[in-house]
Amino acid sequence: MIRPGVRYDPTPGDEDECSELLGYNEDWTGRYRGSSPLVLKPANTAEVSSILRYCHDNCIGVVTRGGNTGLCGGATPLRDEIVLSLEGMNNIYGLDEHSGILTCDSGVILENLHAYSNERGYLFPLDIGAKGTCQIGGNVSTNAGGQYFFRFGGLHGTVMGLEVVLPDGRVLHLNMDNVDDDGTVQRTKRISTHRKDNTGYDLKHIFIGAEGTIGVVTKVAIACPALPTSKNATLLVCDSYCDVLKVMATAKVELGEILSAMEFMDHNTLKLVQAHGFGGNGDGPRLLRDMLQSDPSKQESDRSRQLYLLVETQGSNSADDASKMDNFLAHLYDSGTIRNGFLAQDSRQMTEMWRIRESCNPSVLRAGCVYKFDVSVPIEDYMTIAREVEGRLFASVKHVDPIVCVWGHVNDGNAHINIVTPGRFETESAIEETIETIVFDEVLKHSGSISAEHGIGQKKNEALGRLKDENIMVIMAQIKALFDPHGIMNPGKYLPNKYQHNMCK
Amino acid sequence: MIRPGVRYDPTPGDEDECSELLGYNEDWTGRYRGSSPLVLKPANTAEVSSILRYCHDNCIGVVTRGGNTGLCGGATPLRDEIVLSLEGMNNIYGLDEHSGILTCDSGVILENLHAYSNERGYLFPLDIGAKGTCQIGGNVSTNAGGQYFFRFGGLHGTVMGLEVVLPDGRVLHLNMDNVDDDGTVQRTKRISTHRKDNTGYDLKHIFIGAEGTIGVVTKVAIACPALPTSKNATLLVCDSYCDVLKVMATAKVELGEILSAMEFMDHNTLKLVQAHGFGGNGDGPRLLRDMLQSDPSKQESDRSRQLYLLVETQGSNSADDASKMDNFLAHLYDSGTIRNGFLAQDSRQMTEMWRIRESCNPSVLRAGCVYKFDVSVPIEDYMTIAREVEGRLFASVKHVDPIVCVWGHVNDGNAHINIVTPGRFETESAIEETIETIVFDEVLKHSGSISAEHGIGQKKNEALGRLKDENIMVIMAQIKALFDPHGIMNPGKYLPNKYQHNMCK
Ligand SMILES: Cc1cc2nc3c(=O)[nH]c(=O)nc-3n(C[C@H](O)[C@H](O)[C@H](O)COP(=O)(O)OP(=O)(O)OC[C@H]3O[C@@H](n4cnc5c(N)ncnc54)[C@H](O)[C@@H]3O)c2cc1C
Ligand SMILES: Cc1cc2nc3c(=O)[nH]c(=O)nc-3n(C[C@H](O)[C@H](O)[C@H](O)COP(=O)(O)OP(=O)(O)OC[C@H]3O[C@@H](n4cnc5c(N)ncnc54)[C@H](O)[C@@H]3O)c2cc1C
Structure with missing residues (x-):
């Protein structure tokens, strides 16, 4: 039983609803698929809060979904979790003409924020290829990087305030004032948020890049620089x-x-x-x-x-x-x-x-199956790593004629390493495993990071457990347990299995 | 009993040592004073780790001390806590010529980092008046702002990696590689750290602005922009x-x-x-x-x-x-x-x-007792608030001829409101209380923040508890308990008393 605040509950047998439901069960690349029977589309924070509280109380898994452009299957259910889609929450509350801080709901599509801020003489400081589809809440939750990162900085620098709903329904206003307890905006005033706010642990940063595992981001405040002309x-x-x-x-x-x-x-x-x-x-x-x-x-x-x-x-x-x-x-x-x-x-x-x-991304996809990696490496080793990967692939999987393609934000040390098996369009898991081992191995040999900007999701959570310091993994699991004690938020993802606590044990 | 790794243990009766000890018990403004009998000056991370582990095991309070320029008494013991001074940890490990990332120990004085990066064609992206004395570890721990904030962003944007020691002695390398478990640097390689690293919860941000309450920052990596000429x-x-x-x-x-x-x-x-x-x-x-x-x-x-x-x-x-x-x-x-x-x-x-x-700061201090506030306010209300404070002071404490002086980083909405009682040089607690009530009241009426960049320490922790949302306070206390279960780190500060867990209960 779902409480009020629910918009969409497909009745089995309805064709359109079933195919719509299918869309919510698949990721952007078509690689991951879940079997959620239910998509909820809350219209405001209060609805998000009552949905989460219900799921928390009843141990129901929840997958938060933004624009579904994430490349690690984070927004796709593993099994039959409820999908919480934020597409209906898309108000822009304003852009303070003096501070340049824009405030909006988390479901606003990135491109709309570009238009809105440009019209007001400001530049929205995040730009990625998926801007026509991805949502700012998804961007914050994946700590998206993109082409403005070098000049205008990452989201940890530009996000000033967040409103988030915790799994048990509590709403947190983190450096974001004049929002009522239910998350609506006080009519008498604009949302208020500051560039500088040193009043205790800065909790909003834990939610930047948390991929929907500890709460739902419902409102965002971002500082925009003056628009270059x-x-x-x-x-x-x-x-x-x-x-x-x-x-x-x-x-x-x-x-x-x-x-x-x-x-x-x-x-x-x-x-x-x-x-x-x-x-x-x-x-x-x-x-x-x-x-x-x-x-x-x-x-x-x-x-x-x-x-x-x-x-x-x-x-x-x-x-x-x-x-x-x-x-x-x-x-x-x-x-x-x-x-x-x-x-x-x-x-x-x-x-x-x-x-x-x-065209780099779509072109390689047309050439064959693509094994994609998004890594950070020391800038001076950028091509050395690619050549080493190439050499080892020729030695181990020569029969699939692997082509190593590299592009990316080089001044951030961010390389997109794409390995194409020309003419073979299906993912082959033995090949995938070999390639992943070689790439991660070379990246780590050069002290790189296995995820620069794309995150973890259901794609890299086990690798994370293997490759990251155990002290850090233990603390991550504690943070997860602190915010989501029943383990309802994006269960089975982000953290490796051994660090997941089972739901409602 | 203190284990090896200890440099300084004043014997009662030694004059020089006693006066040195006094210095470690007083804050920069002379307003706060503690009675610590012991100052430890570790030379490296391994020593910090063994000191903290000992204190954790034996429930001994620890105050971490950087340059002691903080304005909220954070680095001054409340009672007889041990002072852990990082002045002896001051290696600069290098500045990557391609990425601009500088890595160093936390005890390096800010001004030395300016010189070091300038010589290499980079700008160190933090500048504050106290640069000749404050340490980068103190800056990170207070999330210092300063005059470069508007252009080059805050520390949440520029800090790329941290090494921290937890109260129980565990050492965390957060986006900082090629450092050994004991916190020394592997001789064969440079410290490696990346501009982009999305591999799980970004724990380093919890330590930025944590004022020594959950661990000790021992190494810092910061991205520097090209030096403007x-x-x-x-x-x-x-x-x-x-x-x-x-x-x-x-x-x-x-x-x-x-x-x-x-x-x-x-x-x-x-x-x-x-x-x-x-x-x-x-x-x-x-x-x-x-x-x-x-x-x-x-x-x-x-x-x-x-x-x-x-x-x-x-x-x-x-x-x-x-x-x-x-x-x-x-x-x-x-x-x-x-x-x-x-x-x-x-x-x-x-x-x-x-x-x-x-000269603003020293000049007002010469005119009388100064009640200092460092607040964030909506930019358009910057002077309105000052005028309102002035009006209310004239109505309530006219007899001390209060002068309201305002300066600050106006494009960040950051106002330093200084109320001078000319000719009266002692802090008067009744006056202080009246002034604080009026200032905080006006700031909050305009949805401002009671600490923009100076932080909490022992000065504003009770106000924080009164003025901040209880949901947020509860989570802060949980974070504190997670990292510092025995409550040994800066006990009695930062969080209000009712959210402090007593040591080793
Ligand atoms: C063509 C293309 C180009 C791309 N270019 C870049 C690039 O340059 N840089 C880059 O970093 N990424 C890039 N990406 C990846 C992707 O666009 C980003 O990760 C983006 O930020 C995801 O946003 P989304 O709204 O689509 O999130 P989704 O895919 O819907 O969700 C991503 C994750 O965030 C969670 N989530 C979503 N919304 C919320 C919320 N409101 N609260 C809590 N959790 C939430 C989901 O549960 C999921 O775990 C690209 C993708 C494509 C398809
Ligand atoms: C003249 C003057 C001008 C100033 N201007 C500015 C300004 O423009 N902007 C601004 O933000 N501040 C300013 N300040 C305040 C102060 O300089 C900053 O807060 C500074 O960052 C403190 O650094 P410190 O090394 O002196 O830290 P300390 O005063 O020694 O410590 C501050 C806090 O951090 C903790 N701490 C210190 N080092 C560590 C560590 N390695 N690990 C964990 N915890 C640690 C301490 O326990 C304490 O709680 C100014 C101060 C003065 C005196």
Whole structure:
């Protein structure tokens, strides 16, 4: 029996409802599937609170669902947990014109926050490829990174306040005032939140990146910087990773505070983009061809070591920014650091450059089965690790012709390592295991992290248990037990099995 | 009995040791005093660990001490707790030239980190007036804010990794690799830490701002931005707070990404600076005089509403920055937003401007007893609150001629409200109580926070219990109990008495 506040309870036999229900049981990649019989769509915090309290009292598992774009199966039920979808909670309460702090419900889609803040002269400081679908509550719960991370910082820096509902129904207002106990907003006043608030343990940070395991985020306050009005982009071709490092150093000096993104792509990746994602004869494909063949005298086997960078600036003065970009490129040419460079002449060309970058993901997926890793590594070892993985794969799973593709936010040390088995489209678990062992092994050998921004979910929780210090795992389990004593929130995920407490034991 | 790893154990009767001991029992302001008989100065993490384990096992209270510049008595014993001073742990392990991440022991003095990173082309992203004395471990433990906060973000955004020792002696390496279990650094490798690490609950954030109540921070990794090479500063005079808000809006547009500080001072404050802190006939005093008398035709009573801003920019190109500053000032003059503006012509004049700002604190102290408050308020209510406090003080404690002085980081909504009782130099507890009630009352009426950056310590823990949501207080007490079950860390502070668990019950 479910209490009031419930919107959706599919009756078996109704076709539309059944197929809708199916959608809530599958993750974005189609890899994970659950069998939840029930989706609840609360309209406000009070409803979230009464649903959770009921589930807590009755030991019913709950999977919180944002935009379902997470890549680790976190928003997909393992078994028959209830799905709590926040899509109906999508008010934006305002953006304080002086502090730049925006407050909204957790179910607001990221792209809508971009539009809302841009109209008011502010930049929303988080941008990821899934922005048209993901929700800010999901972003906070996965501690999403993305392309603004380097310049505008991560969510631990930009999130100022949170409202969260604990499993037992208690509502916490963490640096977020003028919200009533039931989580509605006091009509007389705006929501109030501060950039600085040192009044005890800063609990909101425990919820940033907690992936729905200790409570539900219902409202978010985020500090937005002033909107940059000028943007430039360039695509660079380097002969070696050593030159990539020199570009990064030069950018720090010549572009300084206006550097807004430095996206890395290797040759394998762009070859697949060319083959699968970016055909035709438009500006973009021509640019891609020119980049790949920057040195016509070279053999293709030599070219395969070429590396590519998309460098973007954002600033407040277009003349100043353009001259900084000119100095930057001149410096790179003069010092022989780049083989070639393409400067976007207008916003259309800039869009084409970003389309190349954003085609990496879909293009590799079209080439075969993709074993995806999102890791942090020391910046200077970025390509060494990829080469080592490549070498070991050739030695162990040569028969599937593995292609190692690397792209990512290189100035954050964040590498997306994608291993493609061309023409084989099904996940093969023996191969998967071999690949995972090799990749994690190499990453850890270089003191890397097995999850940079994508998180744990149901994909990496056992690996986490194997690879992370036991002292830390024990404390994580204690934190989980403190907030969710009945273990109803996203049961079976995030923590490895041996650190999960069973429901209502 | 204390185990090995102990450096300092004063024998009663030794004069020097006794006076040294006294220093460790007093806080920076001289307001708080304890009676600890013992100061321990560990040389490394292993020693911290064995000291804490011993104290945990034997229920001995421990006060961790950094640079002792905290303003809430947090580093001063309440009674006879042991003082654990980290001054002997001051290695800097390196600054990764690619990622900009600096790693060091927690006892390093902030100013030394400035010098170290500047020499390597990076800016250490925290700057506070106490930099010559405070330690990075103390900064992390108080979540210090300061003048770089607006531009470079707070410590929750910049701290990448921590090593902490728990009360029972366990050592946690939080996003910090290549450190051995005893907290020493593996000789073969640098300490490794990442900008992005989403592998479970991000425990390091619980220790940022925990004021030594749940463990000791022993190592810190912080991400530094590229060093800006050009700096400009201007001092502005406004007739009203409405104009101050206009200056802030204009700065966002015209100065954009190079705006690095916006420091506010009111007329009362600068009059005291002139009277007590900044005499003579040099450049600074002349500037101060010119500012205060910006409109010679005005009566002093009208001038008393004048407000002052120190605006600083930091960027990577001096020509670009200078022209942005010119545009900014031209815009302010043309629109009549400022009554007067002074642009620093060289670094000497810039230093004088900052000296005026940094004289606020010492100058008010010379005028009488100062009741200090460090609060966060909605930016638009910044001065309204001060005026309301003033009105109520005149009604209730007129006989002590209270002067309300306000300065602070206005673009963070962070106000330092200082109430001076001129000529009366002793704290009077009845007056203190009245003033605190009025200030907190007004701040909370406007949904502010009673501690922006200075924290809780032994000064505000009872107020915290009165003013903060009970749900939150209960969870804070649970967090405390989880990490420090015997209640040995900074006993009696931070949490109000009713949420403290007694030692070893
Ligand atoms: C094309 C594409 C590009 C991407 N690019 C990036 C990128 O650049 N950087 C990056 O970091 N990620 C990226 N991702 C991954 C993903 O978009 C992010 O993890 C995103 O933050 C997930 O948000 P969501 O709303 O879709 O969350 P969901 O997938 O719905 O949920 C993710 C997790 O958070 C929990 N959750 C969701 N909402 C809440 C809530 N309100 N309260 C509590 N728990 C909640 C869920 O239970 C689940 O465990 C990308 C994904 C795609 C498909
Ligand atoms: C002139 C002046 C200007 C200031 N300006 C600012 C400012 O602009 N912004 C601001 O935020 N503050 C400011 N402060 C306050 C103070 O400098 C900060 O709070 C500073 O971060 C304290 O550092 P410390 O090393 O002196 O810590 P201490 O005073 O020694 O300790 C502070 C607290 O942290 C704990 N602690 C210290 N080290 C550790 C550790 N390694 N592990 C665990 N706990 C520890 C102590 O037990 C205590 O509770 C100022 C102070 C002065 C005197």
